[in-house]
Amino acid sequence: MDRIDAMRLFTRVVDRRSFTQAAHDLGVPRSTATQVVQQLEGRLGVRLLQRTTRTVRPTLDGEAYYRRCLAILDDIEDAEGAFSGAVPKGMLRVEVQGTLARHFLMPGLPDFFARYPDIAISMSESDRWVDVVREGVDCVLRYGALPDSDLVARTVTTLDRITCAAPGYLDRFGRPQAPEDLAGHRAVGLRSLTTGALRAFEFVRPEEVTRLDVPAPFSVTGTESFLDGVRLGLGLAQMPLFHVQRDLAEGRLERVLADFPVPAAPVSVLYPRNRQLSPRVRVFIDWAVQQFAAAGHVARLSD
Known part of the structure; x- marks a missing residue:
């Protein structure tokens, strides 16, 4: 199994918290999944997973490697999709202040998934400042003044x-x-x-x-x-x-x-400056702008 497939298998083990279920999802024997992760740990020189009788969880090193693998796999999907003309797909990790999500984004999600059925969204709701690179977040929606950062900030409304x-x-x-x-x-x-x-x-x-x-x-x-x-x-x-x-x-x-x-107060979308904006992030941001614009009775679209 090459390194890319090994990364896919490892991330599936972390997502499913199970070697058996990950192996089943990818159509490989459970023994193969165990062996591949062991080879990864041997090559990296760190323990990636904490195994118990009931579940499998990433170690701190495993969590860091998991997030890097996700970024690499997402980039590969985006690169292939750009040349094949495929629709945007993959996991989109979004951090949103809770009131913004409930009032402006949640009502339109059925339409978003109807338009982009191959995109999955993992949405976190928090008012804290997020380290998007370390935490593997694709973009952040924030209300109010923004602290100085290296992130690209686009005013939505x-x-x-x-x-x-x-x-x-x-x-x-x-x-x-x-x-x-x-x-x-x-x-x-x-x-x-x-x-x-x-x-x-x-x-x-x-x-x-x-x-x-x-x-x-x-x-x-x-x-x-x-x-x-x-x-x-x-x-x-x-x-x-x-x-x-x-x-x-x-x-x-x-x-x-x-x-x-x-x-x-502005609502802004933020994303890493040094990262190519993937198709799924672009379509999400464009859709989010439309959601806020549609709520014109409570918001003014920024010039």
Whole structure:
């Protein structure tokens, strides 16, 4: 078995967590699968798999080798597909902030898979900053300002944001008429997973953006808990409009300071600079742009 086929077999063992099932998938004897992995371990000089009576799991070295193998195999598929005219195929690994996935991507996935039946998507939902190369991620969709990095960033859309609170909170603390009225108010804080810092309130002025720090007795790192805290009347917050439209319509939340707009926030797709963009990544990004554009009532497509 050549090295490419050995990589395919090894990655299938990791995916299936089983020599038997991997061998069955690829149509080879189980003994062959075991022998090939042993030969790989001997050639590399490291142990790739941790074997137990019930399952097979990659070691740390095995996980690193697995991700490198996936990248190599994906490149081979993309190269062959470019010359054969084949439709995009293969595993697409995407990291998305959870609210973006649920509101903008998930509703359109049936259509995506109908158009690209040979693409499989492994979607992770997180607000943390991802090392796309080390973790084997093809692209990342992020909301808000981006830290400096070596990744290529393409703005997909910009999303409107508003200042809001629960009616019960406003009945207790008052309805501010200007940003200066926020003295004596409290906020539900959204804390960065990367830096630990609380996000300041921002307001667009004629010549600048004003930033105000509002005390936050309660702060979270997750967007759903953030919204729940606002609904419970724990404080004011600045939220993406799409995330609170139903709450506004049904009276659970109330918009305040409407005459003092909040800066819109970009949604960006990021991918490695030194990696050729594969056909499956290209079609996913183009499709994602269409999904956000179709939701024009809550988002503005960037120029």
